[in-house]
Amino acid sequence: MFELLSLKNGLANVDGFYCDGINCGLRPNKEQGDLAFIRSDKLCTIAALYTTNRFRAAPIKHALQYGELFEGNFILINAKNANAMTGEKGIEDIKEILSHLPKEINAINPIMSSTGVIGYRLSKEKIINGIKKLNFNAKNSNAAANAILTTDTFKKELCFEVVLDNGKSFKIAAIAKGAGMINPAMATMLCFIVTDAAVPKEEIKELLKEAVDESFNRISVDGDTSTNDSVFLMANGKSGVYKREAFLFALKELTMNLAMMILKDGEGSTKVVAFEVVGAKNDKEAEIAARNLSNSLLVKTALFGADPNWGRIASTIGASNIECDEERLEIYYDDLLIYSKDEPQLTPQKEELAFKIMQKESFKIRCNLNIGNGSFTAYGCDLSYNYVKINAEYRT
């Protein structure tokens, strides 16, 4: 039907897209970038999904003048300052900054995307001077991927080439940042996806939503939702190729892989865990339980300590206010049955096996409520000393 090839150098592969990243002085360490752009030489259809936080940051308010589905060709991205809770002035700052883009690139409906600390105006001068240093004809995907990071420890950059059975192909690529997933003070989840596939305008939003619902919307590092979370999908159609099924598959592969990279790089995270709840009364109840498991402090600290203490799993499910019954519940770590009513007590042998599973970099906790057919999988990470260290440290 179609073939998926993984390519290096992320955005650089995609026809018609240009990008770069530099340090413009927002970060004291000149080695770290803090300003990046992504542009297309052909007008794109852009679909955007934004945070549900009621206090949306200025860049989101500014971009929303074009709606969540619009035509455009340019995004400017800065790290270190979220431009959130800055009122009307925050929006005026964006307009002024964007007015300094060079005429030659013919930016249409240009927008900004920001990440960093809340409550400070942008350093307009630094960013405007930085614009002069950006190479608008470069394809420096690595530099762009690095410049959008905050407390992330590695860059998140992916590209797939999708080859259809008629031999024609299109490409899709993305860069993302996470760290505190949704940490309003030092990090924010941002993702920029570009493609040269000829995605129809009437489908693009729904495709993005489906992929994000199954990936970014199922992960949690700390359960907080920031003022700046955004996912953009820019499609310039330059390949002239499109096949819905293949495109959606590639888009989902891309977002799911990025989501797992974000979790792996969650602040202080040492392991990634899938919380699969099955046999719930319905999907909604399974979702509530799975999300509560991924956010429970007691579960997260037990994961860090590799403590096969299934009592915390059971207690979190019981506290979720969903239909459940201790006589029916079964808890598995990967394929190891760790609790059922017939075997409530952990034997030393089982405890050792469970301990080994929990020491892996990633594993699955599966809870079968044996009540109905509802299921949901959420993804989380452990809570370590480093999470506290990263987040308790003074900003300056």
Place this chain on the structure above:
Amino acid sequence: MFELLSLKNGLANVDGFYCDGINCGLRPNKEQGDLAFIRSDKLCTIAALYTTNRFRAAPIKHALQYGELFEGNFILINAKNANAMTGEKGIEDIKEILSHLPKEINAINPIMSSTGVIGYRLSKEKIINGIKKLNFNAKNSNAAANAILTTDTFKKELCFEVVLDNGKSFKIAAIAKGAGMINPAMATMLCFIVTDAAVPKEEIKELLKEAVDESFNRISVDGDTSTNDSVFLMANGKSGVYKREAFLFALKELTMNLAMMILKDGEGSTKVVAFEVVGAKNDKEAEIAARNLSNSLLVKTALFGADPNWGRIASTIGASNIECDEERLEIYYDDLLIYSKDEPQLTPQKEELAFKIMQKESFKIRCNLNIGNGSFTAYGCDLSYNYVKINAEYRT
């Protein structure tokens, strides 16, 4: 109207009540108690409030055979093992243990209350042998208060004498345990209140509920709700004295003071913070915001680091899905205005003042949404390295 006197030695002051605490071998350290009782020589009206966790522990299921308002005179309490997720056998174990109480004390509707790890059967033999070591005519309140602790670092024990203006008086006293507040693996919130006031049976439940709603139900150490949380109020009426207003006042003083002691002793807690939300659309929306603030990992780590980063406060409110507006929001640390639309940026002077407030053992964060008249105060503590340490450590 009435006078409240604070007395030492907790339960020992209250006429007709006896208590003791010993080590029966559940804890390896013989210095630490693990078995206690509270009894009255006169039949009591007992009101009980239990966890909302769907997986209620065996002692709660056993006690519920008498309902949440019943007559009785005896509670046996053990630490170290929650007797939760133990099925019918867990209840049979309790019945067998209680059948070994000495005839002389004439236990009527005796119940158990347990705390500790989930998923293990009680060591019946140790507890039954322990019963022989308890002195059922003792008034060893300190020993009882110590024997019910788990990861708590100090005992929680209080007594008030309430003197009415006619010179008559009654006493009310309590012991409690907390630590992980509601930590299903190593700790659980339990509270035992006794009084010789002549509280009418038709009022006692509602009085207890009102006091608990304003105290224990407003604190959070880690947002988890255990399988064993219980609060009991035993009234034996021996003083012959009762005045509703005075009794409710004393009961609220008692529960609120114990709630603050539990927070102060929350696992790894270094400070207690009141989150007061006012000016919300209604009380329910204020409650949602206040509780989210007290549970946010980013807020809790900022508290630990004494980082006056109000952006995390604002972002948590914005993520609460309640009506709010950044143009109207005001955030105060104690009486210091730290955010309003006119002063979004922290000045270095203000930052220093805020830093000083945040270093105190307790302070208030007040958020005025300036939308309506809804208000609610929740109480929380910070999240420190020690919380992770205590909860990540292997159980054994």
